[in-house]
């Protein structure tokens with residue numbers, strides 16, 4: 396059918412409604428809209444976001460070569476997208492929200508704190524927290540429990556303890572933060588998706604709620620800093636806040652300002668919390684549906700060792716992130732006119748990468764809807780950008796090694812002592828800031844018999 400194909404656009408795509416184009420569909424169910432677009436139009440698809448005359452469009456890019464281009468050509472594909480503008484309004488200027496020289500300086504300064512060797516220093520905290528996870532009453536009693544709060548609590552405590560290492564502040568901050576997380580998701584999504592962004596100084600229901608969430612976030616930062624300045628004891632181990640303070644730009648020797656230190660700590664909590672807990676929830680749920688596979692992963696978990704190697708435990712997590720990538724959409728905006736997958740693209744165009752779609756691309760993934768961790772065992776000739784749960788290029792996830800270590804520590808610890816059974820046949824997902832289960836994910840943990 397060609398009647399519903401917008402032949403005016405150089406890049407193929409659906410026509411959508413005359414006034415809004417595809418804006419509503421993308422807002423209501425981005426993943427289904429992108430899946431449909433990929434099926435109908437292929438590797439590069441243009442979606443109109445308003446009347447044709449306005450020429451507002453977003454180009455979805457699914458082919459690994461084009462994905463690579465978007466993520467690696469930083470001088471062409473910038474980060475000034477609507478959602479980044481909204482995140483900057485909320486969190487200020489940090490590693491996630493800055494671009495250009497400010498970002499280069501911050502990234503250079505922070506990178507050494509997140510090397511595989513460096514994050515291993517946090518393995519002890521992760522092990523303790525994994526143990527805590529196992530000894531929770533509801534887990535040991537073998538009742539049906541909801542995975543979501545369990546993994547969220549684990550991820551937040553690990554981050555809290557590594558970033559703040561102050562039990563008192565952490566308990567307060569974590570409590571407040573847990574309440575804020577769903578609200579952050581809501582206000583950011585609502586504001587990012589609006590066709591016209593109302594200035595924050597204009598009081599509406601939406602802007603007032605946004606300002607309220609922002610005030611609470613800044614209240615948290617203040618609380619951390621005040622308590623810090625009052626502290627007289629010297630903890631045995633420096634935490635991430637100490638390390639952020641000590642960090643120096645390797646080229647200029649400059650330190651971060653106190654405000655930058657606090658903002659970075661906050662954004663680490665935000666960027667590293669639900670992303671990691673979702674990865675764990677999805678992995679545990681999928682293993683809980685396949686006892687035979689789970690046994691094989693448990694066998695690998697019994698082997699010694701901590702650093703993520705490419706064993707079945709790591710593969711189980713990677714494969715869950717293939718099927719359910721927390722960062723299901725990554726946005727960029729062209730700074731200059733360019734060519735993308737053979738099509739001309741003007742400056743100022745929104746470009747969208749969707750790990751969700753690319754992770755199911757039939758040219759690179761056989762039977763993409765089957766959970767099969769063995770895809771990640773041994774060599775593969777798949778292109779690098781066919782799999783990108785942590786993004787790629789210069790702005791890849793700085794917390795990748797941290798998150799992988801954190802997830803493997805919990806999975807290894809858990810599978811050594813318990814089997815897990817998923818109590819629901821399907822897993823509906825919601826597309827908030829990250830991709831997450833819509834509701835509870837009921838599972839049952841059963842202690843393994845003492846091994847003779």
Ligand code: HEM
Pocket residue numbers: 490491502662663664666667668670671674720721722725726783784785786787789790791792793794795797798
């Ligand atoms: C499974 C867990 C995680 C996933 C799936 C994930 C995913 C991602 C992705 C896809 C990006 C790139 C976004 C883009 O290109 O626009 C990113 C960036 C980032 N992530 Fe993660 N992340 C995870 C855990 C973490 C953790 C634990 C931390 C911190 C401790 C963290 C901190 C960050 C930061 C600061 C950035 C911005 C980096 C920059 O622009 O230089 N993430 N993450």
